[in-house]
Amino acid sequence: MTSVFYWFRNDLRLKDNPAFLQACKSADHLLPVYVHQPSLEQDTAWGFPRIGEHRQAFLEQSLQELRSQLRDLGSDLYEVAGDVVDVFETLKAQTQADLIYCEQIQAPEELEQVALLSSAGFKVNPVWQSSMLDVQSLPFPLEGMPDVFTQFRQQVEKKGLRFASPVDAPKIIPPLPAIEMPSIQALDAIHLSSTSKFQGGVQSAQTHIEQYFERRLPDTYKQTRNELIGMDYSSKFSPWLAQGCRSAGSIAKQLSDYEICYGANDGTYWLWFELLWRDYFRFLHFKYGKRLYHSKGLSKVPSNQFDSENFFKWSSGNTGQSLIDAGMRELKKTGYLSNRMRQIVASYWIYDMKGDWQAGAAWFEYQLVDYDVYSNQGNWLYIAGKGTDPRGGRPFNVAKQTQDHDLNGIYRQIWLA
Structure with missing residues (x-):
């Protein structure tokens, strides 16, 4: 009987989550895991932590919804605070599982976590899935991608690339291995308050994105995107995209369906254009890696x-x-x-x-x-x-x-x- 872990990172959703789908197909027993990292709450060299109250509260709401979705399918979320390697070694001792599926994050710290897990004897299977475009379809190798965004965009458009087709959520999740689930009330992240206007989670993402399209706001996006006040001048998709409550590909697919229904215009194009900028910043990490985090950067x-x-x-x-x-x-x-x-x-x-x-x-x-x-x-x-x-x-x-x-x-x- 194969037991595997699925490590949720910045992909707190079941729909259009290819890595989670792969994990479900490969396992007899599956344990979904989320690790809160105490290092994010410790002060940086500049005297403040790396995660503040607004993102903490949004993350908590997103995890509660994810847990609810998993429970609806007979699974659950193993949510715990600690060092990533320590957490998985503790779980390995209880389950004998050593295979971890997760989203690939191409930033230095996140790559280092995967390397440390591999060094500790885990088989880690990271799957790239946070971009709107499928990396396999790009007209250039990522290591040789154009540096300048305009050239990058022109090559993407010349090939007619729009988005990677979203995949469905799994209909069945393998049962949990025999393990005692932690009490989520024990976590420091619980019951945070925030004055943010955003509510975390898949359902909140869905509600916000649906009303944005229903009110035909994409049509005016280019005209209003540089305004400063209110909710409607820009899409406000970014909080849910950042935590992975919704995928960039699924939003681009909805935008494409909208254009088929109402016609394409400057606003709809510019919304796609901004999602392309998001991809561009992701793909640059494959080319330059740690250099992007040096004080001099690439200069x-x-x-x-x-x-x-x-x-x-x-x-x-x-x-x-x-x-x-x-x-x-x-x-x-x-x-x-x-x-x-x-x-x-x-x-x-x-x-x-x-x-x-x-x-x-x-x-x-x-x-x-x-x-x-x-x-x-x-x-x-x-x-x-x-x-x-x-x-x-x-x-x-x-x-x-x-x-x-x-x-x-x-x-x-x-x-x-």
Whole structure:
């Protein structure tokens, strides 16, 4: 009798989860596992943890829904806090299982976890599944992909690639091995409160995405995407995508169905275009790996020095620059910030305050409800001129941005009140 583990990472769903489907097909007994890593709650070099209240609460809600879905199919979720290798070695002693299926995450820390499990004697089967496009269908090897996004996009479009066809959820999950399930009440992550406007979980993702399409909001996406206030100016799919409550491929498929029904336009194209940016930042990790996490990034230019006093002013929204302060206060209060404001506050930190881009990226990791390792790193490298952008950095003129995006001062009024 084959017992296997399925290790949920950033893929907290059953539908369009090829790795989970493979695990179900290969096992007589299957134990779904989620490991909370205490290291994320320890202070970084900059003096704050890596996961804050907004993402913690969203994650808790997402895990509760995942557990409920698993139980509906006669399974359950083994949710525990601890070091990943220690957790699986404890489980191996109880089940004699040593095969782990999981989502592949192509970032240094996550790759290191898989390497440590392999070194400890586990057979780990990571499956790439977090992109909209199927990597096998790309017109270039990932190690030789175009550096510049425009060239990447042109080659993808020339081949007519749109999305990988989503797979169904398993109809049957193999029974659990004989093991005592931990009490989830024992976990520190339980009963967190957050002032975020987002609710975690597959059902919440479904509800939000359905209403977005039903109200025909994709049609106006390109026109409104740089606005700062409200829920409707952008899709707000990112929190559910980041935790894997919904797959990028399934959203792209829904967008394609929408275009068949209502016709394609600039808005629908731009929504797909943004999902393609998300893929691009993922795929760059196959080409450059750890270099994307060096202080210099892919450049030869040293980064700015870290200044704790300036950092406090920036991170707490006390720089004296009203648009920046409004943005940083919104981020801290809600765990969310529009894409436009993310670029503006990042640019201000790097170019006006001469701040260390890595400290800024770490603060976003701590605060954002929709933190995604690839997109966060990619966007900060892009603004700082440490990535593949041929322009070598993106400084924003705050006065111009204020005039363009908050001329009447309503956004600043909301967050500086």
